[in-house]
Amino acid sequence: MTVHRGAEAAPTNGAGQALVRLAGVQKHYGNLHVLKDIDLDVARGEVVVVIGPSGAGKSTLCRAINRLETIDEGEILLDGEPLPAEGKGLARLRADVGMVFQSFNLFAHKTVLENVTLGPIKVRKKSKAEAETRAKELLERVGVAHQAAKYPAQLSGGQQQRVAIARALAMDPKVMLFDEPTSALDPEMIKEVLDVMVDLAERGMTMIVVTHEMGFARTAANRVVFMADGAIVESADPETFFTNPESDRAKDFLGKILKH
Amino acid sequence: MDVVWEHREAIALAFAYTVLLFVFAGVGSLIGGTLLTAMRVGPIKVLRWAAAIYVTLVRNTPLLIVIFFFRLAAPKMDLRFDFVDVVLPTTVGDVRINNIFAACTVGLTVYTAAFVCEALRSGVNAVPLGQAEAARAIGMPFAGVMRYVVLPQAFRASIPPLANVQIALLKNTTVAGALGVSEAFIRMRGLLNDNPTARISLFIAFAAIFVVLVEVLSFVANRLERRVRVA
Ligand SMILES: Nc1ncnc2c1ncn2[C@@H]1O[C@H](COP(=O)(O)OP(=O)(O)OP(=O)(O)O)[C@@H](O)[C@H]1O
Ligand SMILES: [Mg+2]
Numbered sequence: 001m002t003v004h005r006g007a008e009a010a011p012t013n014g015a016g017q018a019l020v021r022l023a024g025v026q027k028h029y030g031n032l033h034v035l036k037d038i039d040l041d042v043a044r045g046e047v048v049v050v051i052g053p054s055g056a057g058k059s060t061l062c063r064a065i066n067r068l069e070t071i072d073e074g075e076i077l078l079d080g081e082p083l084p085a086e087g088k089g090l091a092r093l094r095a096d097v098g099m100v101f102q103s104f105n106l107f108a109h110k111t112v113l114e115n116v117t118l119g120p121i122k123v124r125k126k127s128k129a130e131a132e133t134r135a136k137e138l139l140e141r142v143g144v145a146h147q148a149a150k151y152p153a154q155l156s157g158g159q160q161q162r163v164a165i166a167r168a169l170a171m172d173p174k175v176m177l178f179d180e181p182t183s184a185l186d187p188e189m190i191k192e193v194l195d196v197m198v199d200l201a202e203r204g205m206t207m208i209v210v211t212h213e214m215g216f217a218r219t220a221a222n223r224v225v226f227m228a229d230g231a232i233v234e235s236a237d238p239e240t241f242f243t244n245p246e247s248d249r250a251k252d253f254l255g256k257i258l259k260h
Numbered sequence: 261m262d263v264v265w266e267h268r269e270a271i272a273l274a275f276a277y278t279v280l281l282f283v284f285a286g287v288g289s290l291i292g293g294t295l296l297t298a299m300r301v302g303p304i305k306v307l308r309w310a311a312a313i314y315v316t317l318v319r320n321t322p323l324l325i326v327i328f329f330f331r332l333a334a335p336k337m338d339l340r341f342d343f344v345d346v347v348l349p350t351t352v353g354d355v356r357i358n359n360i361f362a363a364c365t366v367g368l369t370v371y372t373a374a375f376v377c378e379a380l381r382s383g384v385n386a387v388p389l390g391q392a393e394a395a396r397a398i399g400m401p402f403a404g405v406m407r408y409v410v411l412p413q414a415f416r417a418s419i420p421p422l423a424n425v426q427i428a429l430l431k432n433t434t435v436a437g438a439l440g441v442s443e444a445f446i447r448m449r450g451l452l453n454d455n456p457t458a459r460i461s462l463f464i465a466f467a468a469i470f471v472v473l474v475e476v477l478s479f480v481a482n483r484l485e486r487r488v489r490v491a
Binding site for chain 1: 388390391393394395396397398399400401404408409412413416
């Protein structure tokens with residue numbers, strides 16, 4: 001399967017104005033240097049897969065991009081605008097960045113439909129009717145429309161993750177971040193979530209995806225970014241990266257995961 | 261039991277004071293405790309500290325001292341309740357809501373709010389952090405995260421401890437008698453003095469009414485808990 005993209009899609013690194021730009025980003029947890037001088041440009045419509053060993057800082061990178069974590073130095077721009085430090089401006093910018101977590105994090109006391117409409121109603125100030133119409137469309141698209149009245153606990157992991165994707169999409173984000181969206185899923189549910197993500201990529205969504213699913217990276221990614229020990233070690237198109245990695249770290253890492 | 265029946269109107273009036281103290285301080289403490297909880301888990305360090313100090317201070321001070329503070333010390337700091345003077349006519353007599361009643365209500369509220377905060381905070385801790393992050397990630401400001409995601413679940417998780425706090429408040433209203441509000445305890449003491457031969461039945465009557473009131477509260481709490489339980 002190959003992804004066919006629109007004409008405007010995906011120039012690689014640096015060309016034109018990046019939708020997401022990280023420049024010289026540094027972060028420490030105490031003595032631990034978790035993000036080391038990260039420079040990363042993600043173009044509009046580009047799909048970037050981030051891979052790397054555990055503890056490399058992949059989650060921290062994602063969380064820094066919508067400022068769930070603060071950074072010590074450097075800057076992060078979204079559509080040319082720097083992330084505001086606090087308050088209303090930050091909340092507004094966050095709404096433009098969709099985030100999908102490993103553990104779904106659906107609101108347990110709300111139905112599937114309410115999970116998807118909460119943000120549009122309370123943050124985007126849409127009317128309830130408008131939000132529900134759109135939510136139903138999105139739930140249809142991710143294949144859980146018939147579960148709309150249920151509570152998250154009544155759904156399988158794969159269904160919950162698809163609802164979480166719909167919840168993020170309902171905000172009409174400019175970019176979607178996925179932090180190991182399939183790692184908590186049983187094998188038979190991984191595909192249904194990946195299919196939704198591939199579909200999103202085909203529609204031209206800008207995506208930053210932390211995942212070890214090589215199949216997804218090969219199918220949908222424009223670029224693979226390999227991180228280790230808090231730094232970006234290598235950045236290449238998927239074919240090059242998987243067949244002919246440059247660094248020893250990447251070779252070593254691929255050797256380990258491909259053996260299984 | 262004749263004595264109890266004979267004084268039924270006085271007893272009813274006394275319990276009207278008790279119930280009013282409870283309702284005002286109950287609502288007040290739920291609101292205050294919720295705000296304290298939000299301060300305590302919020303992003304602003306100064307408020308986190310302020311709430312923590314409040315809870316530690318108030319929770320470890322005897323209720324009687326807290327209430328006496330509002331009756332006797334607060335006026336010296338120009339915190340007076342003289343503007344409160346309302347008479348509620350009832351079929352069993354007038355309920356007079358004056359400055360003393362107000363001071364007691366404020367004292368009970370301030371005291372109980374600390375316990376509401378503790379109960380609610382345990383409920384907040386039961387809400388997975390990931391849900392709050394997900395709410396932040398869709399652009400909700402802190403107030404929205406608390407209001408729409410965290411607190412509704414925290415309230416559900418803490419209905420039993422909150423019910424206990426409110427039951428304690430109902431019984432604590434008797435302390436207001438020490439300051440001169442003619443609530444149930446004071447009325448009972450008066451009747452005991454005037455009717456030495458009927459003391460046992462008076463005790464039983466007052467205790468029984470308290471038991472009924474507490475049971476009503478427990479019943480409401482149970483119903484509420486069952487109704488909001490997530491499938
Ligand atoms: N809140 C925190 N406080 C202290 N250290 C942290 C914190 N969060 C993460 N770390 C550390 O920072 C490093 C990077 O963590 P991060 O979660 O970003 O790695 P990752 O690449 O996502 O790993 P994984 O594949 O296991 O998810 C790890 O060594 C981790 O232990
Ligand atoms: Mg991670």
